[in-house]
Amino acid sequence: MKYFNPFVLPFVIGAFVLLGICVFKYIRWYRSFDRVQRSKVKKNILSLKFIPAIWEAVMECLFHRKVFRRNLVLGYMHSSIAFGWFLLILVGAIEAELCVSGSKPFWVAIFYRFFVHEHTTEMSRIFAHIMDALLLVVLSGVTLAVIKMVYSKIVGMRRVTKHVLFDRFAKFSLWFIFPLRLLAESYTAAYYGNGGFMTQALGNLFAPIYHEYVEIALWTMYSICLAVFFVSLPFSRYMHIFTEVFLIFFRRMGVTEGDEHTGFTKYELSACSRCGICIDNCPMDKELGVQGVQSVYLLRDIRYKRGTEEVANQCLMCQRCSSDCPVGLDLMTIRRQVRTKETSLDASGNYSYADNIQAFNSVGRVLYFGGCMSHLTPGITEAMEKIFEAVDQKYWYMDKDRTICCGRPLLQQGFLKQAKDLRLKNQSMIIKSKAKLLVTSCPICYQSFTKEYNLPIKVMHHTEYIAELIKSGRLKLRKDDLKVVYHDPCELGRGCGIYNEPREVLKSVSTLVKAKNEREKSLCCGFNLGSTVLTMEQQTKVRDAAVESLMDKNPDLIATACPMCKKAFNHATTLQVKDVAEIVAENIFDN
Amino acid sequence: MRKFGFSISQTRSIDLDQVDFSHLDELKEIVPSFMVCINCGGCTATCSAQQFSDFNIRKIKTQFMQGQYDGLAKQLEKCMLCGKCTLVCPREVNLRNSVVAMRRILTKNSK
Numbered sequence: 001m002k003y004f005n006p007f008v009l010p011f012v013i014g015a016f017v018l019l020g021i022c023v024f025k026y027i028r029w030y031r032s033f034d035r036v037q038r039s040k041v042k043k044n045i046l047s048l049k050f051i052p053a054i055w056e057a058v059m060e061c062l063f064h065r066k067v068f069r070r071n072l073v074l075g076y077m078h079s080s081i082a083f084g085w086f087l088l089i090l091v092g093a094i095e096a097e098l099c100v101s102g103s104k105p106f107w108v109a110i111f112y113r114f115f116v117h118e119h120t121t122e123m124s125r126i127f128a129h130i131m132d133a134l135l136l137v138v139l140s141g142v143t144l145a146v147i148k149m150v151y152s153k154i155v156g157m158r159r160v161t162k163h164v165l166f167d168r169f170a171k172f173s174l175w176f177i178f179p180l181r182l183l184a185e186s187y188t189a190a191y192y193g194n195g196g197f198m199t200q201a202l203g204n205l206f207a208p209i210y211h212e213y214v215e216i217a218l219w220t221m222y223s224i225c226l227a228v229f230f231v232s233l234p235f236s237r238y239m240h241i242f243t244e245v246f247l248i249f250f251r252r253m254g255v256t257e258g259d260e261h262t263g264f265t266k267y268e269l270s271a272c273s274r275c276g277i278c279i280d281n282c283p284m285d286k287e288l289g290v291q292g293v294q295s296v297y298l299l300r301d302i303r304y305k306r307g308t309e310e311v312a313n314q315c316l317m318c319q320r321c322s323s324d325c326p327v328g329l330d331l332m333t334i335r336r337q338v339r340t341k342e343t344s345l346d347a348s349g350n351y352s353y354a355d356n357i358q359a360f361n362s363v364g365r366v367l368y369f370g371g372c373m374s375h376l377t378p379g380i381t382e383a384m385e386k387i388f389e390a391v392d393q394k395y396w397y398m399d400k401d402r403t404i405c406c407g408r409p410l411l412q413q414g415f416l417k418q419a420k421d422l423r424l425k426n427q428s429m430i431i432k433s434k435a436k437l438l439v440t441s442c443p444i445c446y447q448s449f450t451k452e453y454n455l456p457i458k459v460m461h462h463t464e465y466i467a468e469l470i471k472s473g474r475l476k477l478r479k480d481d482l483k484v485v486y487h488d489p490c491e492l493g494r495g496c497g498i499y500n501e502p503r504e505v506l507k508s509v510s511t512l513v514k515a516k517n518e519r520e521k522s523l524c525c526g527f528n529l530g531s532t533v534l535t536m537e538q539q540t541k542v543r544d545a546a547v548e549s550l551m552d553k554n555p556d557l558i559a560t561a562c563p564m565c566k567k568a569f570n571h572a573t574t575l576q577v578k579d580v581a582e583i584v585a586e587n588i589f590d591n
Numbered sequence: 592m593r594k595f596g597f598s599i600s601q602t603r604s605i606d607l608d609q610v611d612f613s614h615l616d617e618l619k620e621i622v623p624s625f626m627v628c629i630n631c632g633g634c635t636a637t638c639s640a641q642q643f644s645d646f647n648i649r650k651i652k653t654q655f656m657q658g659q660y661d662g663l664a665k666q667l668e669k670c671m672l673c674g675k676c677t678l679v680c681p682r683e684v685n686l687r688n689s690v691v692a693m694r695r696i697l698t699k700n701s702k
Contacts, residue, residue, distance in 0.1 A: 350668035353644035372639055372673035402642040405671035413672060413691060422671060529674050532691055535624065536683040567678060 003115050007220040008107045014227030021234040032263035037255045044253035053252035057245050066326040071156035080141030088134045095127040113185045117192040132196030138178050161276035170236035173228040184218040240273040247271045257333035268329050269303040278321035283542045295321045295331040312338035317530020319494040323520045339414030349418030354404050359432035362396040367435040371442030372403050373563035380441050383585035390588045391474045408448040409529045439465045443492035443562045463561045463580050467501040476589040477509050484510040485555035488522035489562035502561045502580050509587045513553040523549050527568040547572045610658035614696050621692045624684045634676035640669045664697040
């Protein structure tokens with residue numbers, strides 16, 4: 001056989017093993033989707049949703065748009081290796097197709113310089129230069145990756161993930177592929193003169209020490225390195241390379257995480273590249289120095305079947321990592337799945353005491369739900385009542401005397417059944433009231449109402465409601481010249497994507513100044529209900545960091561839109577802390 | 592007699608030498624702040640579940656400290672975990688985690 005040498009065997013075997021394991025895993029995972037997830041796939045598999053999915057897959061998996069947005073050097077490092085290698089394979093295949101006539105095995109493209117020794121045409125000479133240029137790009141990426149390992153600031157990261165031994169093994173085999181390819185190609189070029197600008201230049205240095213056996217040895221090492229990487233890929237973090245493509249398609253088809261760990265979760269776990277971007281801004285690490293509990297470590301532990309509730313509990317659920325994640329994984333739900341209380345005894349609730357609450361017939365009224373926390377900050381609920389009265393809006397304050405919790409705190413701690421009990425109670429009350437609009441003051445409840453409830457009526461956070469009142473001219477306000485800084489609550493901002501309405505409202509009553517970390521980058525107040533295990537000392541540390549970020553432009557007043565954040569900040573600063581509703585209520589223009 | 596919405600527990604005696612404090616020791620490990628409570632009752636006053644029922648977090652806490660575990664698991668099922676108790680506590684007792692931990696301990700030992 002013209003195109004055979006024993007050294008291709010490791011590569012060929014490795015490639016087939018990789019293909020086999022991947023196909024096996026992907027099919028098995030798909031088969032363990034739950035009923036809802038599977039019906040979504042069946043419904044949308046032949047729909048137009050595919051077109052944006054293809055676009056997203058190309059932008060994210062090939063061009064790594066989100067990684068570039070995060071940091072240019074990091075983006076270059078990743079895409080020089082990933083996209084660079086992809087191009088090496090693609091251009092190599094084209095080169096083999098165009099320059100070698102007749103049938104040939106597929107590995108010719110991979111070991112092209114070894115099997116094809118002559119530049120027959122001008123085209124093949126140009127290809128050699130292109131391939132060299134691509135290899136140079138990949139090598140520059142590998143160099144950056146090596147530097148990143150010891151000095152992560154070069155790619156704008158505070159720290160890198162601590163990998164398990166197996167991941168390091170896979171990583172080093174990947175890193176060695178490219179220098180070995182350079183050496184092997186150069187060594188062949190030393191004798192046959194078939195290299196490009198880089199391999200030929202290096203090859204000329206090797207020319208005096210050329211020996212056929214050394215050439216075979218180098219190509220064998222290159223092939224073995226490829227094989228080692230291929231075989232370790234499905235079990236290491238590099239599984240993200242292929243899995244992200246599938247994940248993007250499933251996500252576009254509307255598949256989401258459910259309450260339980262399913263095959264879709266397995267896709268998500270494997271799509272995590274363990275880049276460690278989630279560690280960088282995690283308050284647990286940044287302010288408290290708690291390591292090994294961030295999403296990257298939790299996902300890794302779950303994937304290798306050693307995820308524990310202790311690790312899952314060490315999280316404020318501020319969603320900073322989910323908004324930073326370049327793969328867009330549903331990190332909060334995956335964490336919640338680990339927290340799920342399974343034993344029937346500590347997972348059951350008894351809320352029959354709240355059975356006999358009567359709904360008030362609220363046709364034509366707005367339904368107002370303060371939420372548990374607003375009862376500790378009565379200023380907010382009083383302000384809302386004042387606003388309702390100012391615009392002559394009839395309302396029913398449904399939890400004025402007695403509050404049934406929205407259920408989200410229980411859900412976040414994994415008490416799924418109990419949370420559902422509470423949801424059903426509130427839901428039936430809301431439906432029976434026959435109101436058309438529900439306004440709530442608590443972002444936790446708001447997120448619960450919009451995402452976890454199945455309500456037939458519109459739900460608004462009070463900042464949205466006030467913004468609409470101002471826009472429609474129903475609410476007239478005075479403007480004062482106080483400098484106000486707005487703190488984005490986790491649940492309202494990153495949780496529900498409401499960033500503009502509170503700012504619009506504040507701009508119409510005061511001068512809004514910027515905080516150091518705003519919008520998606522806002523810091524958690526430390527009192528998020530997502531954690532039960534944090535001590536007060538830890539919570540105040542996180543809070544102090546958030547307050548410091550707000551003080552950047554020396555504001556006169558801190559505004560927020562969450563009773564929890566208000567309560568947290570109240571003791572932390574000499575400045576006044578007010579809810580958006582309170583500031584509005586103080587500035588109602590009445591003549 | 593007029594009902595004020597609360598009742599007073601009957602007089603009872605506990606022989607502390609006979610009580611098994613192993614559950615409490617376990618809880619102390621998980622929530623060290625549990626022991627600094629001054630029994631002010633702020634938690635109970637603010638509790639959402641208390642507004643509806645006889646759920647009384649201070650009473651549960653006291654019973655747990657005295658090793659009287661009977662019926663506590665059933666009572667704890669009424670908690671909605673909203674966290675107001677923890678927020679109002681002047682001694683910064685992490686009651687929310689105590690509730691979760693107490694349930695865990697009681698469940699584990701009831702098997």
